[in-house]
Amino acid sequence: MSTVCAISTPLAEGGISVIRISGENAVSCAAEVFKPFTCESVEKMQGYTCAYGQIHDGDKTVDDGVLTVFRAPHSYTGEDVCEISCHGGIYVTKKVLRLCLENGCEPAQAGEFTKRAMLNGKLSLTQAEAVMDTIAAQGEYALASANLTRQGSLFGQIHEVTGDLVKLLGELAAWVDYPEEDLPAVEETALRESIGKALSVTGKLIADHDNGMLIKQGIDTVIAGKPNVGKSTLMNLLLGYDRSIVTEIAGTTRDVIEESAKLGELVFRLSDTAGIRDTEDKVEKIGVEMAEKRLDECMFVIEVFDTSVKPDDDDIALLEKVKASGKRSLIVLNKSDLESAVDEGFFRDYSENIVCISAKNLDDRSQIQAAVEKIFTPENYDANSTIFANERQKCCLDKAHANLKAALEALDMGETLDAVTVMIDFAADSLLELTGEKATEAVVAEVFSKFCVGK
Numbered sequence: 001m002s003t004v005c006a007i008s009t010p011l012a013e014g015g016i017s018v019i020r021i022s023g024e025n026a027v028s029c030a031a032e033v034f035k036p037f038t039c040e041s042v043e044k045m046q047g048y049t050c051a052y053g054q055i056h057d058g059d060k061t062v063d064d065g066v067l068t069v070f071r072a073p074h075s076y077t078g079e080d081v082c083e084i085s086c087h088g089g090i091y092v093t094k095k096v097l098r099l100c101l102e103n104g105c106e107p108a109q110a111g112e113f114t115k116r117a118m119l120n121g122k123l124s125l126t127q128a129e130a131v132m133d134t135i136a137a138q139g140e141y142a143l144a145s146a147n148l149t150r151q152g153s154l155f156g157q158i159h160e161v162t163g164d165l166v167k168l169l170g171e172l173a174a175w176v177d178y179p180e181e182d183l184p185a186v187e188e189t190a191l192r193e194s195i196g197k198a199l200s201v202t203g204k205l206i207a208d209h210d211n212g213m214l215i216k217q218g219i220d221t222v223i224a225g226k227p228n229v230g231k232s233t234l235m236n237l238l239l240g241y242d243r244s245i246v247t248e249i250a251g252t253t254r255d256v257i258e259e260s261a262k263l264g265e266l267v268f269r270l271s272d273t274a275g276i277r278d279t280e281d282k283v284e285k286i287g288v289e290m291a292e293k294r295l296d297e298c299m300f301v302i303e304v305f306d307t308s309v310k311p312d313d314d315d316i317a318l319l320e321k322v323k324a325s326g327k328r329s330l331i332v333l334n335k336s337d338l339e340s341a342v343d344e345g346f347f348r349d350y351s352e353n354i355v356c357i358s359a360k361n362l363d364d365r366s367q368i369q370a371a372v373e374k375i376f377t378p379e380n381y382d383a384n385s386t387i388f389a390n391e392r393q394k395c396c397l398d399k400a401h402a403n404l405k406a407a408l409e410a411l412d413m414g415e416t417l418d419a420v421t422v423m424i425d426f427a428a429d430s431l432l433e434l435t436g437e438k439a440t441e442a443v444v445a446e447v448f449s450k451f452c453v454g455k
């Protein structure tokens with residue numbers, strides 16, 4: 001395979017930049033552009049060693065830097081890898097890259113280092129995908145779950161199930177194809193047991209999916225309530241800066257304002273919406289419709305009320321609607337600095353999660369954080385349960401699960417083993433596609449196209 005190189009650090013001014021080279025000619029290429037001061041020659045450097053030296057273009061000095069050498073198969077890609085660390089300027093970094101390209105390397109495609117790692121058996125497809133999740137992780141839970149998948153826990157679980165199914169398929173095929181051979185019959189109880197086990201593993205993983213998405217993408221949250229109760233003030237409090245316009249005029253927010261906020265280790269994708277009320281104003285009316293739509297779609301609702309006035313029919317309608325939806329919710333009784341006109345007990349019928357704050361008071365942010373951490377507790381939100389990270393994986397699991405279920409039903413209906421075999425075969429195929437053991441080139445290309453160059 002060709003030798004490729006890319007800038008593996010962000011192309012921005014920084015302390016140092018790393019240009020990574022992988023492939024057969026990695027060492028000879030590095031030797032052309034790097035002259036070590038601290039050892040005899042690049043060619044003689046062993047794996048996991050580094051040298052300080054000069055990066056040069058013929059007799060012109062380009063920079064001084066550090067070269068790290070990995071020797072195949074003991075590297076990230078499984079090939080010879082050389083990493084040149086130069087000073088972190090944009091021009092100098094690009095110049096070192098160009099030198100490598102002029103000395104026997106081709107430019108690496110997006111994700112090519114990780115793809116090579118996979119082709120060389122260092123990573124499965126699910127582990128490769130988790131590399132990307134590690135890079136994208138914004139909080140402790142997201143990182144923990146990406147690490148688990150990268151270390152192979154998802155791959156391990158699926159691999160075991162697939163192994164069982166493939167073994168079963170082998171027995172079934174032998175039995176169906178060579179009935180005269182007097183092979184031991186595949187016991188129906190053993191068959192049911194294997195399918196049942198595969199069903200329970202895939203079922204658990206599918207159930208974990210929503211949690212996984214929460215951890216990865218943030219919790220899709222709507223801030224809802226009547227006009228003027230302080231939704232935008234609360235939005236700004238949670239963000240830590242003034243994003244939404246706040247005025248004393250009811251009907252200020254019209255568009256949906258979206259922004260992510262981190263509370264503790266949890267990431268919320270917040271939508272501040274127009275106050276819901278009947279209105280003749282054309283623009284506000286559209287805003288109210290958008291607010292109602294977002295409220296229907298979201299997974300978590302922060303319901304805001306102004307406690308200086310008595311709840312009216314509009315407040316009660318919101319409380320009823322959210323309760324009926326069964327969504328997780330937090331009731332925020334706002335304007336606690338003003339004289340209260342309501343009894344907190346009134347709201348207890350609608351949610352067990354209630355905080356009483358003044359959104360104008362920066363210190364009250366911690367009360368919201370404590371409340372949401374209670375709602376999304378680590379048990380609810382278990383980074384230790386292996387989560388699979390994306391829609392591709394979910395799709396494969398759904399297919400496998402559906403076929404396994406159909407196989408059991410076929411057994412129940414007394415259908416032939418041929419029919420059952422076909423369904424188990426489909427299920428095994430989907431699982432092999434999930435781990436990448438039987439993924440088409442197109443699937444693999446699609447996965448790696450989402451990577452950055454240099455990864």
Ligand SMILES: Nc1nc2c(c(=O)[nH]1)N(C=O)[C@@H](CNc1ccc(C(=O)N[C@@H](CCC(=O)O)C(=O)O)cc1)CN2
Nearest residue numbers: 018020068070073074075076077078081083122131455
């Ligand atoms: N400088 C640098 N830092 C980096 C990377 C890199 O490529 N270069 N990585 C790139 O993303 C990650 C580390 N990934 C790596 C994975 C495997 C091996 C490696 O040498 N594997 C050997 C030894 C395994 C063992 O003994 O456990 C092997 O597979 O044989 C190196 C780096 C994060 N940090």
Ligand SMILES: Nc1nc2c(ncn2[C@@H]2O[C@H](COP(=O)(O)OP(=O)(O)OP(=O)(O)O)[C@@H](O)[C@H]2O)c(=O)[nH]1
Nearest residue numbers: 227228229230231232233251252253275335358359
């Ligand atoms: N006293 C007091 N006033 C508040 C508090 N929170 C918000 N306000 C005021 O209430 C008014 C309305 O606040 P907004 O945040 O714009 O209310 P909103 O719910 O976004 O209103 P719309 O966008 O019109 O639906 C502003 O004058 C805020 O300063 C609070 O905790 N205490």
Ligand SMILES: [Mg+2]
Nearest residue numbers: 231232252253
């Ligand atoms: Mg507003």
